[in-house]
Amino acid sequence: MKLKCVWCLSCLFVASVVMANPIEDQIRIRQSTYAVMGWNTGKIKNQIVDHPETYHKDQIIAAANTLSALAHSNLLEELYGPGTDQGTGWKPTRLKADYFQKQDEVKEINTRLIKETEELKVAADSGDVAAIKSQFGKLGATCKSCHDLIRVRE
């Protein structure tokens, strides 16, 4: 009897997970990813560009590592499924409807993002603020190129 209860509850749990909206989950999680990236780029801007007197080498290394890890997280494959140009995660998605026709460009920008964040890690390890600043500028331009390509204007 007890085993049957456990089995029923487990099935219900699995069913509820399956019934959760996969499209809205993808949108929500990728929005969270970009929020975390924004936290880290903001940190770098503050300590490297605006107030270099507050530079903490370890914090910037951690920020660069986080950005690189997120760039490597495969979110383009897993969180941009069909139909995810409509729906709400934390807020309505701003993905353009023609995103799915632009895959070649998207992949190219993604490759660039991975490369730029890895070079940011190298600069962060070196502790050279000028090098970090220069590389951070390149990273920002890469971020922007994707926004301009696949994100609807507010």
Next chain:
Amino acid sequence: MKAIQQMVWDWPLRLFHWLLVLAVVGAYITGELGGSLTDWHSRLGALTLGLLIFRIFWGFLGTYYARFVHFFPTPGRLITYFKGDWHGVGHNPVGALSIFALLLVLAALIVTGVFANDDIAFEGPLFHLIDKSLSDRISGWHEWLVDGLLGLVGLHVTAVFYYLLIKKNNLIRPMLTGNTLLRPDQFVGSNGSLSIPRFIFVVLIASSVVWIVWSGLVTDYLASLSR
């Protein structure tokens, strides 16, 4: 009939015009490229604000043709122009409309820009007065206004070249030298003398406003109120 050489655009006005060209072109390019250039975009926006404030004050305190009262496109003046009866000097009423439209769009770009953010690392100088979702919406308006700006600038440049090439009326030279040739019946008397004290006064006002907005004074003061 002997043509009379008349100073139409005083040198502060000419300086304002060409600095505005540099500021707007620079702001557009740095805005499109982004990355580390976004900080320069903000500085060029600050310069544009200073120039706009200068022009508004100079429209009341400058020499004759620079004053708004002389060329503001009232309905009466527009009707006169469309009937073919406007024979003035300086901005004609339709040209004046486009000038004011340009100044308005630039002002709107600045007002939205100071609250904007680029989702990466840049925040406008007054970003901290509002929350991120409102800033995101304002940033959207800022981007939409660029389209309007491009249209108006395109119209302005096209009109200047239309005048130059088709109507054989060179409007660029007066904006460089300040002088144009008038028929005696167009001559309204001297342009008035340029007042250097007034010029310094207007520059000081423009610089002060830009400094107040960009130096963090506003946000620091408001932050201190809540402590």
